Amino acid sequence: MKKYAIVAGVVIVFGVAVWLMYVNPFSTSPRAVTPQLAKELHLFIWSNYLDPTVKTDFEKEFGVKVIEDNFASNEDLLAKLQAGGSGYDVIVPSDYMVQIMRKQNLLAPLDLKNIANFKNINQSFKNLDFDPGNQFSMPYMWGTTGIGYNKKKASAPPTSWADLFDPAKLEPYKGRISMLDDAREAIGAALIYLGFSPNTTNEKELEAAKQVLIKQKPFVAKYDSESFRDSLAANEVILAHGWTGDIAAAKVANPDIEFVIPKEGSLTFLDNLAIPKTSKNQYTAEVFINYLLRPEISAKIVNLRRYASPNDAAKSLIQPEILNSATYSRPEGIKLYWLQDLGPAGDLYEKIWTEIKGQ
Numbered sequence: 001m002k003k004y005a006i007v008a009g010v011v012i013v014f015g016v017a018v019w020l021m022y023v024n025p026f027s028t029s030p031r032a033v034t035p036q037l038a039k040e041l042h043l044f045i046w047s048n049y050l051d052p053t054v055k056t057d058f059e060k061e062f063g064v065k066v067i068e069d070n071f072a073s074n075e076d077l078l079a080k081l082q083a084g085g086s087g088y089d090v091i092v093p094s095d096y097m098v099q100i101m102r103k104q105n106l107l108a109p110l111d112l113k114n115i116a117n118f119k120n121i122n123q124s125f126k127n128l129d130f131d132p133g134n135q136f137s138m139p140y141m142w143g144t145t146g147i148g149y150n151k152k153k154a155s156a157p158p159t160s161w162a163d164l165f166d167p168a169k170l171e172p173y174k175g176r177i178s179m180l181d182d183a184r185e186a187i188g189a190a191l192i193y194l195g196f197s198p199n200t201t202n203e204k205e206l207e208a209a210k211q212v213l214i215k216q217k218p219f220v221a222k223y224d225s226e227s228f229r230d231s232l233a234a235n236e237v238i239l240a241h242g243w244t245g246d247i248a249a250a251k252v253a254n255p256d257i258e259f260v261i262p263k264e265g266s267l268t269f270l271d272n273l274a275i276p277k278t279s280k281n282q283y284t285a286e287v288f289i290n291y292l293l294r295p296e297i298s299a300k301i302v303n304l305r306r307y308a309s310p311n312d313a314a315k316s317l318i319q320p321e322i323l324n325s326a327t328y329s330r331p332e333g334i335k336l337y338w339l340q341d342l343g344p345a346g347d348l349y350e351k352i353w354t355e356i357k358g359q
Helices: 002-022 052-062 074-082 095-103 116-120 167-173 183-193 203-219 228-233 244-253 282-292 295-305 312-317 343-357
Strands: 040-046 065-071 138-150 177-179 220-223 239-243 257-260 266-273 336-338
Touching (some): 052 295, 095 266, 138 183, 138 228, 138 244, 177 203, 183 266, 239 244
Parallel strands (some): 040 065, 177 239
């Protein structure tokens, strides 16, 4: 009996020791438990803005299936979230839209402990006015808006917004011009052409921009934010109002494509990774965001999609011709504007855009 009592005592002491290793009864802090990954992650992103192999590689590494949907403008994204979000876990709003969504309480605060690769982001892209402290967003890609053109089809290289808006110059290109289907971008370009701010709320200035776009409309083949690069590469359009990355991608398919930032100035943007407040998979979303900020993953996306990355650690992995191209260029002497949250006045841009397209 004594022998069995000793054995039993040893077992009890060992059990208590093991219990103390994992549960400290004298600690007031609960032991951290790593959340489980969800089986699926729903991504809402701009078209042609991710390398498909990045999704499949993430799925293989983490066992999480990435389901992707696309939107054509920040306002489309906002409308979807305002309507309930449809279960999205990661979204990609531009700078000013992050600010709008923050004000409307549509975004979840990020747990930066789960996004260690934030350290890879260049300091100039951190802690910006639209999201102080990066509480709600992580920088993803940046670029500028300008004019893509076919150098063999255009009568002369465009240098000004007048080459896209002045009816006297557009006759040779009738039916072979595309404009972004985006109120802030299209109206913003017309405002810059007229010498006004692309963030104006002055109704007379906005009316003047509206008239520019109405006079341009007979020459426009389509308003398109999702496939204009393909139309440009296929010679279906000669002049395209568009973004650096898409036009650079068109040039890969067709070497005759070039890009110019008009001399009057243009828009620049920073697109960001964020999590809707309605997401039920925040930890999985943060793991995915952290994955996208890995240097090799960021570089892989840039090498395919041709937009510029704010990820310093990725630069050595990006193709040199991209780093030396218009993708990363910010020409000296040309003013670049950031779009701003205009509050209720922002609805006026949407109203004007609807009227222009309905003419």
